[in-house]
Amino acid sequence: MKIGIVCYPTFGGSGVVATELGLGLADKGHNVHFITYKRPVRLTTFHANVYFHEVTSMEYPLFEFAPYETSLASKLVDVVRFEKLDILHVHYAIPHAAVAYMTKQILRSKGILIPIVTTLHGTDITLVGADNSFAPVVEFTINESDGVTSVSEQLKKETLENFNITKDIKVIFNFIDFSRFRKTNKDHFRKAIAPDGEKILVHISNFRKVKRVEDVIGIFAIVSKQVKCKLLLIGDGPERKAMEDLCRNLHLCDEIRFLGKQEAVEELLAISDLFILPSENESFGLAALEAMACEVPVISSNAGGLPEVNIDGVTGYMCDVGDVEGMATRCLDLLQDEDLLNTFRHSAYLQAQKFDIKAILPQYENYYNEIIASVKLSGL
Numbered sequence: 237m238k239i240g241i242v243c244y245p246t247f248g249g250s251g252v253v254a255t256e257l258g259l260g261l262a263d264k265g266h267n268v269h270f271i272t273y274k275r276p277v278r279l280t281t282f283h284a285n286v287y288f289h290e291v292t293s294m295e296y297p298l299f300e301f302a303p304y305e306t307s308l309a310s311k312l313v314d315v316v317r318f319e320k321l322d323i324l325h326v327h328y329a330i331p332h333a334a335v336a337y338m339t340k341q342i343l344r345s346k347g348i349l350i351p352i353v354t355t356l357h358g359t360d361i362t363l364v365g366a367d368n369s370f371a372p373v374v375e376f377t378i379n380e381s382d383g384v385t386s387v388s389e390q391l392k393k394e395t396l397e398n399f400n401i402t403k404d405i406k407v408i409f410n411f412i413d414f415s416r417f418r419k420t421n422k423d424h425f426r427k428a429i430a431p432d433g434e435k436i437l438v439h440i441s442n443f444r445k446v447k448r449v450e451d452v453i454g455i456f457a458i459v460s461k462q463v464k465c466k467l468l469l470i471g472d473g474p475e476r477k478a479m480e481d482l483c484r485n486l487h488l489c490d491e492i493r494f495l496g497k498q499e500a501v502e503e504l505l506a507i508s509d510l511f512i513l514p515s516e517n518e519s520f521g522l523a524a525l526e527a528m529a530c531e532v533p534v535i536s537s538n539a540g541g542l543p544e545v546n547i548d549g550v551t552g553y554m555c556d557v558g559d560v561e562g563m564a565t566r567c568l569d570l571l572q573d574e575d576l577l578n579t580f581r582h583s584a585y586l587q588a589q590k591f592d593i594k595a596i597l598p599q600y601e602n603y604y605n606e607i608i609a610s611v612k613l614s615g616l
């Protein structure tokens with residue numbers, strides 16, 4: 237198949253999923269064309285079946301906001317026509333589902349039929365998509381997509397609750413590539429970060445409000461009073477400065493390290509004992525899955541789709557959003573009982589295997605074939 241993938245190229249979960257999906261499909265022999273404004277962060281090496289088309293916008297003094305959607309649609313029309321794509325898969329509804337709709341209409345006027353699949357990732361529905369400034373377009377363009385997928389059952393439920401959806405939504409879970417995410421021996425890293433045998437807690441996110449990084453620090457403040465430990469904060473975003481200030485105010489700067497954006501997160505997960513994810517909302521929690529694949533149990537909130545990934549009392553623990561005391565207690569339960577921690581480590585790994593890329597990729601391939609066939613049947 238010749239597949240076009242549109243996504244945000246930055247460190248967000250949707251861009252990561254889109255890129256890993258494209259690379260996985262390319263490994264299976266498909267030709268994959270990424271179309272976005274920057275090379276996606278996980279698209280680092282050459283692959284014979286992978287193409288990257290950069291979207292550029294013309295600058296003009298009249299434009300206070302560069303009309304990216306127009307440039308993207310124009311690029312998509314061009315790539316679909318000249319590369320003869322079979323399907324266009326757009327990740328994150330805003331603005332990609334709307335751009336895909338426009339692209340489809342333009343191509344239709346030229347006698348070309350391009351099937352569109354939209355994948356909903358979370359905040360495009362729950363936080364941003366539900367806002368009046370986007371909602372009518374989100375609803376319309378989801379319904380106009382030929383196929384719609386959601387990364388969790390809970391996100392599908394919320395989409396149906398928030399919008400008047402006439403299309404079937406297929407749940408295809410996010411996935412993990414075990415050839416990359418697995419526990420490896422990185423003891424030299426561990427010694428550098430925790431020289432006195434301290435336990436290592438870790439959090440990875442884009443430091444947006446929805447991640448509640450202040451709760452991660454609050455949990456650590458309680459835990460570190462009873463167990464010698466360190467906290468690694470990986471990622472960057474709008475809340476980082478406030479979080480650095482909070483660490484200073486709590487006199488925890490020696491125990492907490494801000495590592496910024498990291499490429500090889502699996503190497504840091506390999507030395508971690510617990511992953512903390514207290515999010516206000518989380519449609520899936522890809523970062524938690526990555527931790528579990530590296531045998532790191534997860535202490536999380538029970539928001540959104542997290543219960544579909546993290547099994548309470550088995551692969552980690554879940555508490556209500558904002559229950560900092562509860563999450564700290566659960567951390568201590570595991571950190572103070574090495575046998576229990578090891579049992580949870582193994583269970584986390586086993587649960588992660590349910591999301592193995594090898595099992596999930598064929599679901600996308602079958603879905604693409606189904607959508608292409610049904611679009612062909614309905615014609616122009």
Ligand code: GMT
Pocket residue numbers: 247248249250251253328357358359387410442444446517518519520521522523540
């Ligand atoms: O977490 C974010 O804010 C980034 C966002 C994105 O679209 O990049 O992540 C969403 O998509 C991820 C991949 O499907 C999911 O694992 C995250 O749970 C989801 N984030 C939220 O729902 C807050």
